[in-house]
Amino acid sequence: MFRIGEFSRLTQVSIRMLRYYDEAGLLKPAQVDSWTGHRLYAAEQIPHLNRIRYLRDSGFQVSEIARALEMDDSALLDYLSEKRLEIEQAIRADQEKLQKIAVAQEQILGNSGDLHYNISIKSVPEYRVLSLRRVVPTYYSEGELWRELCAFAKTQDIALSGETFSIYHDAEYKEQDVDIELCAPVNKLMDDVEPFQFRMTEPVPIMASTMVYGDFSNIKGAYLAFARWLGQHGVYQMTCPTRQIVHRGPWNEADPTKYLTELQIPLVAR
Numbered sequence: 001m002f003r004i005g006e007f008s009r010l011t012q013v014s015i016r017m018l019r020y021y022d023e024a025g026l027l028k029p030a031q032v033d034s035w036t037g038h039r040l041y042a043a044e045q046i047p048h049l050n051r052i053r054y055l056r057d058s059g060f061q062v063s064e065i066a067r068a069l070e071m072d073d074s075a076l077l078d079y080l081s082e083k084r085l086e087i088e089q090a091i092r093a094d095q096e097k098l099q100k101i102a103v104a105q106e107q108i109l110g111n112s113g114d115l116h117y118n119i120s121i122k123s124v125p126e127y128r129v130l131s132l133r134r135v136v137p138t139y140y141s142e143g144e145l146w147r148e149l150c151a152f153a154k155t156q157d158i159a160l161s162g163e164t165f166s167i168y169h170d171a172e173y174k175e176q177d178v179d180i181e182l183c184a185p186v187n188k189l190m191d192d193v194e195p196f197q198f199r200m201t202e203p204v205p206i207m208a209s210t211m212v213y214g215d216f217s218n219i220k221g222a223y224l225a226f227a228r229w230l231g232q233h234g235v236y237q238m239t240c241p242t243r244q245i246v247h248r249g250p251w252n253e254a255d256p257t258k259y260l261t262e263l264q265i266p267l268v269a270r
Contacts, residue, residue, distance in 0.1 A: 001031060007041040011049055024062050026052050026069065059087055099217055117210045117225035124204040124243075124264070128189055130158060131197045133169075133181035142166060142180055149182050152196055160184050165245040165264075167201075181241075204266045206236070207243075212261040219244075222263050236267040 008015045021027040022039065027049055029039035048069075055065045060083065068079055132149045136142070153160050161184070169179040189198040208229070212222045230236060243264040253259055 001040040001042060004029075004039045004041065011046060013049065013053070021049075021052060024066070026062065026065055058083060117212070117222050119208055119210045119226065119229045121267070122207055122209055124207045126203040127183065127185050127201045128187070129183040129199060129201055130186050131181055131183050131199055132195060133167075133179070133197070134195065135177050135179050137176055137178070139178055139180075141178070142182075145180060145182050149184065149196070152193070153184065156190075156193075158184070158186060163245070165243050167241045167243050169241045171240050204264075206267040206269070208236070208238075208265045208267050210263050212259075212263055214259055215256040216259065216261065219261060219263060226263075226265055235270055237270050239266045239268055242266070 002010065004015055004018055007013075008018060018027070018039070018041075022029060027045065030042040030045060031040040032038070033040060051069065052065055055068055058080065060068065064083075068076055071079060130149070130153065132145055132152075134145060136145065150160065164182070164184045167181040167183060169181060183201060186198065189200075192198060208226065210222055210225065212218050226238075230238060245262040245264070246259070247262060248258060248260040250256075250259075
């Protein structure tokens with residue numbers, strides 16, 4: 001048996017933490033001296049203590065550690081996988097927050113002005129397209145729609161060009177239940193196969209367009225540039241739906257800083 005100080009030195013765990021584990025019910029002393037009240041630990045308790053340590057270092061709370069200690073190795077491995085997924089999701093959320101902070105800093109310092117976005121006016125003709133339109137949970141769900149459309153095009157032996165585009169039918173920005181239509185130009189119209197449709201898109205006589213360079217997060221700055229541009233050109237009023245063409249994206253460019261996205265907003269003369 002080892003007294004608590006001896007056990008602390010051998011395991012490199014402070015007395016304070018050993019007492020805490022005792023109070024939390026995670027690691028009780030093997031024996032308590034009935035005369036002195038001294039906590040006594042056995043060498044056989046070291047593997048149990050090591051398991052507590054790596055669970056704690058993995059981000060587990062006391063209640064989670066207590067639950068994990070009751071599991072066999074197979075159940076514990078599954079539990080660790082769940083915790084790893086939870087931590088990875090938290091890291092991604094933190095990265096998004098850091099990115100938003102960086103954007104806010106740029107806005108405050110005035111580094112996100114119109115110089116980044118050269119806005120031009122053009123007319124857009126009608127297009128003969130293969131279309132997939134659906135209300136999806138968020139804008140981030142668009143990638144799943146593209147995979148679905150590409151899989152269908154492959155089964156129909158339809159070659160997709162780099163001129164595919166997205167149409168956003170909502171008249172406002174929505175945090176959920178987003179109405180998105182994917183359009184892939186085709187040589188001829190065919191019979192519809194639900195949920196896919198072959199149709200002619202509407203021509204747009206006055207379309208404001210700007211190129212967005214870099215990560216997709218820069219698109220927000222492009223919309224702000226559009227707002228300033230519209231304020232300076234009062235003869236136009238924006239309508240919907242807006243369009244987006246990704247000329248360079250994850251499928252053909254490994255570096256997000258080299259992405260190239262064209263943002264299009266239809267206008268009418270006041």
